[in-house]
Amino acid sequence: MNKKQKKVLTRIIIAFVLFVILFILEHGGVLEGVPHPLLMPIIFLIPYLIIGYDIILKAARNIRNGQIFDENFLMMIATFGAFAVAEYLEAVGVMLFYQVGELFQSYAVGKSRQSISEMMDICPEYANIEENGELIQVDPDEVEIGTIIVVKPGERIPLDGIVVEGESLVDTSALTGESVPRRAANGSEIHSGCVNGGGTLKVQVTSTFENSTVARILELVENASSHKAKVENFITRFARYYTPVVTIGAVLLAVIPTLFLGDFTVWLQRACIFLVISCPCALVISVPMGFFGGIGAASKYGILVKGSNYLEAMSEMTTIVMDKTGTLTKGEFKVVEVYSASLSKDEILDIAAHAEGYSNHPIAASIREAYAQSISVERVRDTEEIAGHGIHTFVDGREVWLGNEKLMNEKGIDYSLVTGTLKSIGTVVFLACEGKLAGAIVIADSIKEGAAQAIGRMKQLGVKKCVMLTGDNKATAVAVAKELQIDEVCAELLPQDKVSKVEELLNAKAGKEKLAFVGDGINDAPVLTRADIGIAMGSMGADAAIEAADIVLMDDDIQKISTLVNISRKTVRIVKQNIVFALGVKLIVLILGALGIANMWAAVFADVGVSVLAILNSMRTLGTDYK
Amino acid sequence: MKKKFKMEDLDCANCAAKMEDLIRKIDGVNEVSISFLAQKLTIDADDARFDEIMKEVQAACAKIDAECKVLL
Numbered sequence: 016m017n018k019k020q021k022k023v024l025t026r027i028i029i030a031f032v033l034f035v036i037l038f039i040l041e042h043g044g045v046l047e048g049v050p051h052p053l054l055m056p057i058i059f060l061i062p063y064l065i066i067g068y069d070i071i072l073k074a075a076r077n078i079r080n081g082q083i084f085d086e087n088f089l090m091m092i093a094t095f096g097a098f099a100v101a102e103y104l105e106a107v108g109v110m111l112f113y114q115v116g117e118l119f120q121s122y123a124v125g126k127s128r129q130s131i132s133e134m135m136d137i138c139p140e141y142a143n144i145e146e147n148g149e150l151i152q153v154d155p156d157e158v159e160i161g162t163i164i165v166v167k168p169g170e171r172i173p174l175d176g177i178v179v180e181g182e183s184l185v186d187t188s189a190l191t192g193e194s195v196p197r198r199a200a201n202g203s204e205i206h207s208g209c210v211n212g213g214g215t216l217k218v219q220v221t222s223t224f225e226n227s228t229v230a231r232i233l234e235l236v237e238n239a240s241s242h243k244a245k246v247e248n249f250i251t252r253f254a255r256y257y258t259p260v261v262t263i264g265a266v267l268l269a270v271i272p273t274l275f276l277g278d279f280t281v282w283l284q285r286a287c288i289f290l291v292i293s294c295p296c297a298l299v300i301s302v303p304m305g306f307f308g309g310i311g312a313a314s315k316y317g318i319l320v321k322g323s324n325y326l327e328a329m330s331e332m333t334t335i336v337m338d339k340t341g342t343l344t345k346g347e348f349k350v351v352e353v354y355s356a357s358l359s360k361d362e363i364l365d366i367a368a369h370a371e372g373y374s375n376h377p378i379a380a381s382i383r384e385a386y387a388q389s390i391s392v393e394r395v396r397d398t399e400e401i402a403g404h405g406i407h408t409f410v411d412g413r414e415v416w417l418g419n420e421k422l423m424n425e426k427g428i429d430y431s432l433v434t435g436t437l438k439s440i441g442t443v444v445f446l447a448c449e450g451k452l453a454g455a456i457v458i459a460d461s462i463k464e465g466a467a468q469a470i471g472r473m474k475q476l477g478v479k480k481c482v483m484l485t486g487d488n489k490a491t492a493v494a495v496a497k498e499l500q501i502d503e504v505c506a507e508l509l510p511q512d513k514v515s516k517v518e519e520l521l522n523a524k525a526g527k528e529k530l531a532f533v534g535d536g537i538n539d540a541p542v543l544t545r546a547d548i549g550i551a552m553g554s555m556g557a558d559a560a561i562e563a564a565d566i567v568l569m570d571d572d573i574q575k576i577s578t579l580v581n582i583s584r585k586t587v588r589i590v591k592q593n594i595v596f597a598l599g600v601k602l603i604v605l606i607l608g609a610l611g612i613a614n615m616w617a618a619v620f621a622d623v624g625v626s627v628l629a630i631l632n633s634m635r636t637l638g639t640d641y642k
Numbered sequence: 643m644k645k646k647f648k649m650e651d652l653d654c655a656n657c658a659a660k661m662e663d664l665i666r667k668i669d670g671v672n673e674v675s676i677s678f679l680a681q682k683l684t685i686d687a688d689d690a691r692f693d694e695i696m697k698e699v700q701a702a703c704a705k706i707d708a709e710c711k712v713l714l
Contacts, residue, residue, distance in 0.1 A: 303677075
């Protein structure tokens, strides 16, 4: 509890004691002996002011500022009303009850805010740099690229970098949700926000703090609350009308029945009940808090959600479109077969490796790996990458075309010799030298562990359609799809085809249903933006994809998607429960109050009591094990 | 220019929404969002008048809840 809350608590205790004394006195008939009738309100005014003076002050100040429909003002009017009808004990009691509720509410909000921010407490406070043989602590903001920093055992890694000395196990759970620590030694890349294990590491910094993993994640999570979900927007709009409507209702309730039936006191009392219930606080707090909690829970599993709207959309997701390479498969390509047509196998690898020398495409990397010798850049010139097709370049002065069937067809190179003779299924890269087929290389990728379970679980959760898109050839695509039980496959797509395919699927789904696209980011940015929900792989994905994506899976594990569906559904369910519960209770108390059945106590419960319960309910989004 | 500010003693969520409404009406403010949970104000406003705008923002917040402060 903070200072402010403690002060309120003391006032509550004092007022409560006085309230009990007055309650006993009144019920014991002692107060009937008060000599002057005006003395009664004055006696009750003492505890009333002790507990409610700040409310009255705030109300007065807000009226001066032109803010009339404010909670404090309404509480003041309501309790003054009770004084006016000589229900002194009720005036004090209601104010007391209201303050207790407010205290609870502020305590609950504080607690939940704390637990959410603790979960996101991945921000490093300092970095150690060595100066004249001594370690000094500096602000991570001030460290420049290339500086060597020292990370001691147990410290949080302040900046992204490459280990240059030392060995340790690094706990990445704050970023990825993965509990098994990762080994870091000379040459390994490490991310800020992770916690160092038992060894001291010297790390060469590769990015400024502003661009580091941890700063980017914090930025995303903090901005998440500005992307509001539909439900949140609805509540904001609703809140704007709710208070005036209920207040006008209160005025009407005080005036109209009195004109026909008389008995102003009774109707004034009932109108006061309306005023107490007129704050939409329960909704305004609990709905965003539910989403905030859901986003927090997701981040605990290494899933970054960039806005409540995406979490909400995730609960309605029925179509999932996945990229093959890097998403369903490991993206670690290996040369499994080399077919020689006019050149020897070694020559084929040699030329292919040089032709791909500049490319960062995974296929290129695998060819270079199979070649296993260093690339001499001067042998290659005029390299041109043709997206979705391959490469055109000159190696040792010879014109080289390296790519898929489409490229060969386009260039009129006959490759019929190869078709049907290859033993392995995989991506076939054809190599043509001076317009003639030299050979072919087969590269295969392996399916990620857990990919099949991931798809199985998504189907269990009611995802209607699983689609796989790939630029790869049909045979490979179909083989992967069969193993993973994917419903629909589209192979041999160019990057732009992926967008149009996703658009087609977007049109095909019914009304509220949502489509998610999952990709590792290479060439994916346009599709990620186009889909209702774009999910990118964080650890090996491209920066552009993480920018374009709405949700990022930090550890590239697609099993997390079903976890996220669970989190989103639970969040939305809790938010809806809160809306129904809060509005339901308020409505019932309003009706009962108008009929004279509900009293002021019920009204205060419908206001702050409901708030507290809704907040506690919202916090459930944080706690559960969603696995 | 987009900037973030911490807020102190922002006690009621409804007030945060009202503050947003008021701030949005200030001349030169392109976008504003107040997170009651993070106790943070994110504002995107014209560079030229930024300091002036922030003064108006503070006044707007004080108008809704006198105890709440924007820490500049």
